[in-house]
Amino acid sequence: MSKYLVTGGAGYVGSVVAAHLLEAGHEVTVLDDLSTGFREGVPAGAAFIEGRIQDAARHLDPSYEAVLHFAASSQVGESVTNPGKYWENNVGGSLALLAAMRGAGVRKLVFSSTAATYGEPTEPLLTEESPTKPTNPYGATKLAVDHMITGECAAHGVAAVSLRYFNVAGAYKEFGERHDPETHLIPLVLQVALGEREAISVFGEDYPTADGTCVRDYIHVADLAEAHLAALGAAVPGEHLICNLGNGNGFSVREVVEAVRKVTGKDIPEVLAPRRAGDPAVLVASAENARARLGWTPSRPDLAGIIGDAWEFTRALRGV
Numbered sequence: 001m002s003k004y005l006v007t008g009g010a011g012y013v014g015s016v017v018a019a020h021l022l023e024a025g026h027e028v029t030v031l032d033d034l035s036t037g038f039r040e041g042v043p044a045g046a047a048f049i050e051g052r053i054q055d056a057a058r059h060l061d062p063s064y065e066a067v068l069h070f071a072a073s074s075q076v077g078e079s080v081t082n083p084g085k086y087w088e089n090n091v092g093g094s095l096a097l098l099a100a101m102r103g104a105g106v107r108k109l110v111f112s113s114t115a116a117t118y119g120e121p122t123e124p125l126l127t128e129e130s131p132t133k134p135t136n137p138y139g140a141t142k143l144a145v146d147h148m149i150t151g152e153c154a155a156h157g158v159a160a161v162s163l164r165y166f167n168v169a170g171a172y173k174e175f176g177e178r179h180d181p182e183t184h185l186i187p188l189v190l191q192v193a194l195g196e197r198e199a200i201s202v203f204g205e206d207y208p209t210a211d212g213t214c215v216r217d218y219i220h221v222a223d224l225a226e227a228h229l230a231a232l233g234a235a236v237p238g239e240h241l242i243c244n245l246g247n248g249n250g251f252s253v254r255e256v257v258e259a260v261r262k263v264t265g266k267d268i269p270e271v272l273a274p275r276r277a278g279d280p281a282v283l284v285a286s287a288e289n290a291r292a293r294l295g296w297t298p299s300r301p302d303l304a305g306i307i308g309d310a311w312e313f314t315r316a317l318r319g320v
């Protein structure tokens with residue numbers, strides 16, 4: 001049994017990973033400022049500190065085996081209109097967290113990186129060697145943190161793994177996606193299915209894809225959680241390992257909307273809207289490195305299954 005600090009553990013992905021750590025018998029402390037997370041998202045059994053990663057030095061001590069770092073601002077659109085917030089919170093916050101780890105002698109880190117570090121792909125499947133040219137400030141700040149971590153590993157022998165998530169979706173037990181405002185496609189389409197929105201806006205149909213809408217690789221949040229536990233075991237002192245996490249299959253916006261119609265049995269009206277700034281046309285992962293280095297294989301790749309779990313979570317949350 002080990003003790004872990006989970007930053008951002010009141011948020012979507014962090015809460016699911018914290019629940020998995022507790023189920024594996026570990027001790028978990030969540031550090032979260034509740035800026036986008038929820039107190040109820042912190043799993044029972046985890047200690048909770050309401051605070052910012054910028055102040056992590058107050059909370060870290062040598063009893064922690066590792067930090068799992070989810071806390072961030074993570075809306076692509078907002079990062080385009082308010083980039084300063086992203087540099088301050090994601091880069092400034094991570095810099096303070098790394099300094100706190102150094103001060104406390106905590107030498108293992110798993111970081112939530114993103115497919116947005118790559119930008120517009122030059123090849124069908126993105127590998128960790130693909131060029132990193134982010135198309136929005138959110139991706140740029142996450143890439144900057146990745147570079148920061150590489151230096152920390154080389155200089156101070158930290159064992160770190162950056163997991164580059166593609167599009168996280170689905171739910172696990174009572175933990176799921178409940179951002180406010182919601183910007184992610186699947187929860188928005190589910191809101192239409194519930195009658196809470198009139199229609200789903202399709203952001204552009206003139207992309208160079210089969211149906212003209214953007215293609216993404218949707219990965220189940222529970223598969224993602226399993227990769228974090230594997231990363232804790234695979235981290236090597238002095239090395240910064242970077243792994244993409246996706247299924248290797250792309251689905252277009254229209255395919256996702258159609259899949260939600262099938263899963264929910266509801267009519268889902270669509271309206272065409274302009275392209276969203278900073279959106280690449282296609283983002284699909286090669287997860288070969290995660291397979292090879294973490295021994296990780298996603299076991300829930302079916303899009304209908306991912307949507308079905310999100311649907312069940314959303315209805316339970318609304319009590320319908």
Ligand SMILES: NC(=O)c1ccc[n+]([C@@H]2O[C@H](COP(=O)([O-])OP(=O)(O)OC[C@H]3O[C@@H](n4cnc5c(N)ncnc54)[C@H](O)[C@@H]3O)[C@@H](O)[C@H]2O)c1
Binds near residue numbers: 089
């Ligand atoms: N959801 C996705 O599709 C996706 C894809 C790629 C990467 N990521 C990354 O995964 C991580 C988790 O994403 P999520 O969807 O769970 O987001 P989320 O907004 O649900 O969770 C982030 C949590 O961090 C907290 N937080 C933010 N800034 C903080 C700070 N300075 N100090 C303390 N707590 C702070 C928030 O209150 C929230 O609980 C983020 O780093 C995000 O960039 C998410």
Ligand SMILES: O=c1ccn([C@@H]2O[C@H](COP(=O)(O)OP(=O)(O)O[C@H]3O[C@H](CO)[C@H](O)[C@H](O)[C@H]3O)[C@@H](O)[C@H]2O)c(=O)[nH]1
Binds near residue numbers: 200201
């Ligand atoms: O109402 C909507 C919402 C989204 N989309 C489209 O659906 C696709 C998926 O959009 P999401 O907002 O669900 O996800 P993103 O691909 O923009 O972003 C996700 O993946 C990124 C990596 O590319 C980041 O990591 C980010 O944190 C994570 O949310 C995009 O093409 C978007 O344009 C719509 O058409 N209508």
